[in-house]
Amino acid sequence: MTIEPLLKYISNYVTLTPEEESYLTSKVAYRKYLKGQYVLQQGDICKHHCFVISGCTKMFHLDDHGQEHIVLFSIEDWWTSDMGSFISQTPADYNIQCIDKTELIMFSVDVIEDLYAKIPKLERLFRQIIERAFVASQKRIVRSFSLSSKDRYLYFKNQYPKIEQIIPQYMVASYLGITKEFLSKIKAQLNAEE
Template sequence: MNFDPLLKYINNYIDLTDDEIAFLKSKLIIRKYLKGQYIVQQGDICKYECFVLKGCTKTFYVDKEGQEHILMFSIEDWWTSDMGSFITQTPADFNVQCLENSELVMFSYDIIEDLYREIPKLERFFRQIIERAFVASQKRIVRSFSLSAKEQYLYFRDQYPLIEQRIPQYMIASYLGITKEFLSKIKSQLILEQ
């Protein structure tokens, strides 16, 4: 099993000894999912924090009217799960579904606790990841209040060019909180402005 992308990612934050790497590898599993499969569903307890080795996922909420609201996408070298459910081990508010055939490193709740005990610096690593995710979430909320739909789309396109090529336009519209028709109008307008 190839854990190299995960180890390279961790190495951006902390240094692990050979023994620590061996222990970490002994605790991890890699799981493959098919396009359309769920990693977690609303109402279930999220059992894993996942690092994406290959593929693309979406995290979304389905409201009482059956409308889908996309919170985030995850591609290679990103994390995915329902973090609130995972941390509290309570029912998930969100679904995480594979948009492509995907390969994930799975961290169970118990395994993460074992890793914290055996390799304390991993607790600092995961804290830093969660802090970054929290800051990104807050900035996204501010952008949704302060930027026009067009500005939000331009930001998305500039920040996540690899994602835009891999997902349908209606999902980008859902992520931006607009209709697919409005997104088409924005894109047409941008073409005219070039």
């Protein structure tokens, strides 16, 4: 069954009864996207919080100069949504686009609220997931101020080796907040070092 990876993911943190599992399964939506398709566009309302079954998405903001700033990559077992837009149902700041053929499990606002009410364990789990995402986000801010571009690249490489394999290099540059040309230079320099 396609939803299996989500149930397995959840079971790492909390134990659901068979009834709870089938209730959850009955409520969420499964959807396949092709490479290049948008799950969300900046300005639209984010209707779903999504769990990635397979594939890869990027979430990015398009600034006034038409520049893309990648905020988040999501691969299997991770989540994606414009949380700000989702929780207040206001226009999104971010685009979410599939970098590969991607399978998602989608939680609508109503469904997620219903699940919180019916299965409090899930509210607890989602709180903990957000807490960890928040911690990671704050750490990224500190790294962006305290590390050089080279060190941020090395950190990324080390932290997300899987992601580096599957995305083009210019997206890594965007995630790191540098130009693709400068990342090229950094890599050349790293190669020269040994």
